[in-house]
Amino acid sequence: MLAAPVLFLLTVVVYPLVYAIELSLQYYRLGGFAGLHNFLFAFHDRLLGESLRATLVYVVLAVGVECVLGLVLAVAVQRTVRSALGRTLVYLLFIVPMVTPPVAAGVIFRLMYIPEYGILNVLLHGLGYPGRGILWMSSPGMAMFSVLSVDVWQWMPFVFLVLFAGLSAVPGDVIEAAEVDGAGGWARFRQIELAYLRPLLLLVLVFRFTDTLRVFDHVQVLTMGGPGSATEFLSLYLYKIAFKFSNLNYASALAIYVVIIVSVVFALTSRYLSEEIA
Numbered sequence: 287m288l289a290a291p292v293l294f295l296l297t298v299v300v301y302p303l304v305y306a307i308e309l310s311l312q313y314y315r316l317g318g319f320a321g322l323h324n325f326l327f328a329f330h331d332r333l334l335g336e337s338l339r340a341t342l343v344y345v346v347l348a349v350g351v352e353c354v355l356g357l358v359l360a361v362a363v364q365r366t367v368r369s370a371l372g373r374t375l376v377y378l379l380f381i382v383p384m385v386t387p388p389v390a391a392g393v394i395f396r397l398m399y400i401p402e403y404g405i406l407n408v409l410l411h412g413l414g415y416p417g418r419g420i421l422w423m424s425s426p427g428m429a430m431f432s433v434l435s436v437d438v439w440q441w442m443p444f445v446f447l448v449l450f451a452g453l454s455a456v457p458g459d460v461i462e463a464a465e466v467d468g469a470g471g472w473a474r475f476r477q478i479e480l481a482y483l484r485p486l487l488l489l490v491l492v493f494r495f496t497d498t499l500r501v502f503d504h505v506q507v508l509t510m511g512g513p514g515s516a517t518e519f520l521s522l523y524l525y526k527i528a529f530k531f532s533n534l535n536y537a538s539a540l541a542i543y544v545v546i547i548v549s550v551v552f553a554l555t556s557r558y559l560s561e562e563i564a
Contacts, residue, residue, distance in 0.1 A: 303545075310539040324539035334540070336515050337523040343430065344519055345498045348437045352494060353487065355438070356445025361475060363446075364453045380443035388440070392507030395436045399423055399508075426516035429509050433517050436504045441497065445490050452486040453479060492555045496548055520544065 313320040328334055367373050383391070398405050399422035407419035423429045456479055464474050502521040505511070511518030511526070518526075520540075528537035 306538040306541055309535050310542055312535050314533050314535045320535070324536045325543075327536065328540060328543065333515065334523065337518050337520050340430075340515065340517060341499065341519045344434065344437075344501070344517075345495060347430075348434055348441075348498045349491060349494045351434070351438050352442040352445050353490060355442050356490075357449055357483075357487075359442075359446050360449040360453055361479070364450060365471070377447070380446055383440045384443050386440060388436075388503035389507055391436050391440050392504030395432065395439075395504070396508050399432055423509050424513060426513060429513055429517050433501075433505045433508055436508065437498065437501065440504075441494065445494070448486055448490055449483055452483045456482050488555060488558065492551060495551065499544065499548070 310324050311320055311322075312318060313323065363373070363376055367376060386394075401407060401419045401421050404419075404422070406422070407415075410419065421428065422432050460478055461474065464478055469477065500521050501519060502525065505517055505519060505522060506525075509517045511522045524537050524540055524544075527533050527540070
């Protein structure tokens, strides 16, 4: 009974990893054993440095905005929307972005950001904005905002749903006791609800960190890494190295670095969560 799932794991997980390690230890085009050459070259790659800086900015902003907005909306809905029908409608509204394919989301937002007839510039002109319209994807700052907006729209609902479920699990008698003792909304959140949400917040941070670290689809549709290398995140840089320049050896080494970083983050998170639960 275990043979089929074990064979599946060996095929889709172990074999690609072993093959990537084998490629990373070989010279590009020449073949032959290269040792740590590809791994060490990463420390001298200027373009990789620019990609890492852009990725860091994107990850920090995306994860931060999504967690803050998701937490605020979860608390607001939990305290204001009491009816079952109202909460069901909120769930459905927040699920729609999550089930939208990333490529489709990128196409939708690209149409919205078109300078000539995009809906955003049309609305701005209707409100009296002077000029020809904002070039949403032509400057580094606006391009970063454009790709961030897609990620926040699509995955902030995930944060909201997880944290809202955590708030719903807070015992009602504890909340009632705090209210009887005169605790206000902020004190109730800080002293009681946040304690229940802390493990969930950590899980959300880890999941969103790993997702934003490998973001690709909607960025490729919107900006293709431009202008310049302003939105050429690590996943797009890996794609370019592997499939545009056909340097699978160096790309494999970079991918292994990513695997190591994500594994360390998961290991530290698992240890912290085990201590929290204990």
